[in-house]
Amino acid sequence: MLPEEIHDIAAALGREVVAARTLAGGFSHETCLLTLAEGPPVVARLGGPDPAVEAAVMATARRYAPVPHVLLVLPATGGGRPAMVLEHVPGTLLSHVLAEDGAGLGALGSEVGRVVAGIGAATFDRPGFFSGQNLTVRPERPWSKQLPEMAETCMAATPPSRLAPATREGWVELCAAHAPALVSVDDHARLVHADINPKNLLVTLARDGWRVDAVLDWEFSYVGCPYGDAANMLRFGADYPPAFLDGFRTAFAEHQPDDLPVAEDWAYLGRVLDMFALSDLVTRPVGHPVADQAAEQIRQWVARGVPD
Incomplete structure (x- = not known):
């Protein structure tokens, strides 16, 4: 995850990101756990075909299955990749x-x-x-x-x-x-x-x-x-x-x-x-x-x- 991507996500969240750790993810995107200066950690997924559509699907699917809340979607970050930020679900x-x-x-x-x-x-x-x-x-x-x-x-x-x-x-x-x-x-x-x-x-x-x-x-x-x-x-x-x-x-x-x-x-x-x-x-x-x-x-x- 690039420093400029972290910067843009932190600005959108209105909270400082103090650490980022790569998680296991798919082949079409990068997934990272972000530790914030305040509040619980969040998960950022960078790349993928269309995170805005995916976020809409997830909002619908939450009525039928356990699905993480989408906190925000950025069409593009400083690194040029779109980003979706999700609540971190333990498990x-x-x-x-x-x-x-x-x-x-x-x-x-x-x-x-x-x-x-x-x-x-x-x-x-x-x-x-x-x-x-x-x-x-x-x-x-x-x-x-x-x-x-x-x-x-x-x-x-x-x-x-x-x-x-x-x-x-x-x-x-x-x-x-x-x-x-x-x-x-x-x-x-x-x-x-x-x-x-x-x-x-x-x-x-x-x-x-x-x-x-x-x-x-x-x-x-x-x-x-x-x-x-x-x-x-x-x-x-x-x-x-x-x-x-x-x-x-x-x-x-x-x-x-x-x-x-x-x-x-x-x-x-x-x-x-x-x-x-x-x-x-x-x-x-x-x-x-x-x-x-x-x-x-x-x-x-x-x-x-x-x-x-």
């Missing part, structure tokens, strides 16, 4: 808890599944992507029509060393084969976080059990089918304790909004929706660790001939 990253493989992870999975399902209770008038701080939703072609085309475009843009030509061709064919299944969810118009994973949830083991303290990083959110969020959480599930996965799956299905009965094949539909994200992820530059994980997932699915 432990879910990724750290799962790495320890301790007791009670079935209950933790249940709590995470309940919270993720709750995000889908937020409804909009149509599926699509947000435009502007008033959260207008741009109309989109049905996901079932978009998937084959996106897969082909992304495979052409993937670094040559990441996926073999035969795998790329197989992935495009696999996406085209399963895209028609999305017809059943093309008209879902629910809030989708679109980056639900253990690095974006803060949790605490309280006296009465596990609690999700905050759902972080809403920059990729859109309006569509909530099954995609479940698939996002389960994408690299082979790395997570089985008890957590079982608890998550059961609770996500049980806590779907009352006006959205869960489809019997919700897990499969979620995986098909996740083909969008996997296709996009592998276009990242060489050395991107999550992109390499996504490439391995694609190889496995192509080898088996199913998104499983």
